[in-house]
Every structure is written in C-alpha cells, then in structure tokens.
Amino acid sequence: MTPIKLSGPMLPPKSGRAPKQLMVLLHGYGADGRDLIGLGGEWRDDYPDMLFVSPNAPWPCARNPGGFEWFALSDRPAEDFRREGADQARPVIVNFLIDLWAQTGLSARDTVLCGFSQGAMMALHAGLSLDQKVRGIIAFSGALIPPAGPWSAPPVALIHGNIDGVVPVQLSLEAETALRQAGVDARLFIEENTGHSIAPDGLGFATAFLHRILPPNA
Secondary structure, X not given: OOOOOOOOOEEOOOOOOOOOEEEEEEOOOOXXXXXXXXXXXXXXXXXXXXXXXXXXXXXXXXXXXXXXXXXXXXXXXXXXXXXXXXXXXXXXXXXXXXXXHHHHOOOHHHEEEEEEOHHHHHHHHHHHHOOOOOOEEEEEOOOOOXXXXXXXXXXXXXXXXXXXXXOOOHHHHHHHHHHHHOOOOEEEEEEOXXXXXXXXXXXXXXXXXXHHHOOOOO
16 A cells, blocks of 8 residues: 655745754644644744644545545544544654654654644644654644553643533543653643634643743754
8 A cells, every 4th residue: 555645834944944843733623734834933933943844634524525634533432433543644644754854854852743633632642652752742622542552751732722612621631631640741721711722822831831842042
C-alpha cells in the first residue's frame, strides 16, 4: 500500500532564516489546514525562527465533503471508534513528522504539536507515543485517547471551553487526571462562557505555556 502523505499550508519563519523550531497544527473534524494556520500569525513575532505547518487530515470528511477527518465518527461508543481511528491515523502523523525533521534538520525537541478538537486528540495520541519527547503539546477542546505502549512525557497544555457542546469539557478534566497520574506535566485551563472554540484567554494561556517550555529568543 502506498504510504499516505500529508500536505497543507505552511507559514515560513518570519526571520527569513532556516527554521530553528517547528510547530505542527492539527485541525478539527471537517476542517482543513487553513483552519489553524492562522495561529502561526499569533506566535511568529515571539518565534521568528519557527516554521508553522498545518496539514490537511488524510481522509475526506464523510459528513463534510469539503473538509477532512483524522478519523470517522460512528454510532458506536465514542471510546471504541476514537481509539480505532486514532491508531489508524497515528502512523500517518508520525511519518509526516519524520519527513519534516529530515527536511529541516530539526528534531522532536524542537517541535511543538498543537491541535483543536479531533486534531487535539491526535496531537496527544501521536505526541505521547513518540520514542522521542517533543518540546510540548497544546490541546484545544480535545480529549485523551491513550496510546498503547510506553508514553513519552512532554509537557501538555489542555485548554477547553466550559460550555463546549461538541466535545464536553469533562474530557479535558479526565485527560489532565490521567496524564498527571502517568507522570506528565499537564496543566488545564478552562475558558469561561466558551463553547467549541478558542477564546482569547485560552490563547493567552497557550502563549504562556509556549514561553515556559520554549523561551522566546532562547
């Protein structure tokens, strides 16, 4: 079977130099890479040498033909279809990262994974399962789909709206507990009066997390 190759928007380093850091942005269900690449614009002043990459998920979205999905939704219990789907998408993401590292000369320690909704689930699932520890993971409005095997333990920021009607905030509360029990430095920020979206205070928390794990101009 021909390996699936991801592609999507990129935002090159603002400095014009070769990248020193990498952020991979994973969009939500039914969207595409354009949905999150704008986050790079929020952070590139602080990280002028960072390359931002926002690939389209590998499969057309069954419920939104104009978008893409990391895995299909199902009428079966969410825990079952999420695990099966995440296990299928994980190697696609891992191979994408390996290719990016080979192309840029960067490594896991230079890399931040960031995702929203289903993309946040995949950022956690793939990021925790890597042999090498990434610099950090930012998960907006997601959930933890525990990968099989040993976990790496990068620092994790969980950010979730308290009135999210698509992915309940309880899933991030449960994720924080599970991650901390596994020895992961996981920190949760709950956005007040926020549904399934990224609010300014949540973005601010993510920025502070980035500054902690990857000091600007370091």
